[in-house]
Amino acid sequence: MNARQFNQVSRQRVSDDFGAAAETYDEAARLQQRVALDLLARMKAPSGGVGLDLGCGTGFSLPELERQLAPEELIAADLSPGMIDYARAHRGVDARWLVADAANVPLASGSLDWIQSSLMIQWCEDTGAVAREMARLLKPGGRAHLATLVDGTLTELESAWAEADPGRRHVNRFLTRAELEARLAEGFERVTVDVEPLVLWYPDVMALLGELKTLGARYKDEHRHRGALGPGRLKAMCRAYDRHRDPRYGVPATWQVAFVHLTGPRQ
């Protein structure tokens, strides 16, 4: 496996899974919506100009980007045609819609003032390539605001599976903060990363797994083991996970959310 491409995830699978989830996504997207609102509150882009929501999904952030930043032109891009169709039909924004891979966006170099991207780049195989592409798209004074997930995300699920099914991976890998910073620096002179843990509570681990599936965010590595689970493994994982239970709230899932501010695009 190429060391840079630590999750071997097919773009087609990402696109298909998210496209299939478009209709139900918003009901299950409490993590995504909290993160997107936090990212919007942190955005310091001047109003006007041309802006891009990269990996817009169902378009949750688009109305607020339009209201908050009053761009001359708002562009919404996503790998999944299903997500773009949904966002275009439901968000009521005046945007230009693009089905595009974040590492290869069909826009002119130096054409954007800002880029916003919430919980998209953790799905990309090569974060450095996406950083270089964002730098290419931005004007010299342009900036990018991202939210992504880093190492330590879903740690309870990873350790419960490690106990129940040793030696077999069941959870997507996430970059460490240092790896993320190094890859983003391929595109930008100044990289600021704030990592904030966010804990969400579920009635049980099956509710967490169901939510990940509804979101199109289940484990996707191409090298994942596709055979049936050995007998009793799922039950063993549930038992291991249940040790985290708090009688007041249920079981926790931890998300390590990185809020990223990028300036000084390398051109």
Ligand SMILES: C[S@@+](CC[C@H](N)C(=O)[O-])C[C@H]1O[C@@H](n2cnc3c(N)ncnc32)[C@H](O)[C@@H]1O
């Ligand atoms: C977790 S969703 C987040 C959507 C939206 N930004 C939000 O906050 O609700 C991730 C989105 O990224 C898109 N995506 C994943 N890989 C991508 C890529 N390489 N290029 C563009 N979009 C991608 C998926 O199709 C999906 O819509």
